[in-house]
Amino acid sequence: MNIQNCELADIPAILRLYQAARxxxxxxxxxxxxxxxxSFVQKEIEEGRQWKLVKDNEIACNWAIAYNDQEIWGDQDQNDGVYIHRICTNPNFRGNGYIHDIVVWAKEHAEQKGKTYIRLDTLGNNQKLIKHYTSAGFDFLGVFNLSDTASLPKHYQDEPDCLLFELKLW
Known part of the structure; x- marks a missing residue:
């Protein structure tokens, strides 16, 4: 198993993973x-913000990161976190608990960047995801209504319940 930045050649595979997730x-x-x-995925790859977990020469899991997320986290975003978005597991590799590998990687990455937190969010009151993320070490901060979603992807505009999760490094 190997975690590395995505490459432009990965775009078709990433888009297939997104479709499988949908x-x-x-x-x-x-x-x-x-x-x-x-173009959305290409921009993230060019900015070094798309990552993949590769197993047996195949993308087993993919995610994007950001270093600020003011639209979702508001005043809690003090330039002190790594924000994980769109964790997407290849259907052939589901059930392997890759969230734990992502957390190990994210802790190391956040420390290298001088960040204090790893944060993520999900939409809808999804009890299974709450359990999934808390089992990986995240604190569930609660359900929040986002006030300004105009610059966010459409699914944030359609769903009022945003669940926030945070893992403090120190």
């Missing part, structure tokens, strides 16, 4: 991610 979200009656276009 299919699962529809099946489980969850908040469904919008379609992200190539």
């Amino acid at each position: 299919d699962l979200q529809i099946e489980r009656k969850m908040v469904v991610w919008p379609h992200f276009d190539d």
Whole structure:
């Protein structure tokens, strides 16, 4: 298993993973991610913010990061966190607990960047995800209504309940 930055050549595979995630979200009656276009993913890759966990020469898991997230975290964002977005597991690798590997990686990455927190969010009151993220060490901070979602992807505009999770490094 190997964690590394995504490359432009990974865009088709990432978009397939996003579609598999949308299919699962529809099946489980969850908040469904919008379609992200190539240019959106390309920009994140060029900025070094798309990551992948590779196993057996295949992307087993993919996620994006940010170093600020004012629209979601408001005043809690003090330039002190790594924000994880769109964790997406390849259907062939689901059930392997990759969130724990992502957390180990994120702790190291956050320390290298001088950050104090690892943060993530999800939409809808999803009890299974609450349990999943808290089992990986995140504190569940509660359900919040986002006030200004105009610059966020569409699914944030359609769903009022935003669940916030935080892991403090020290």
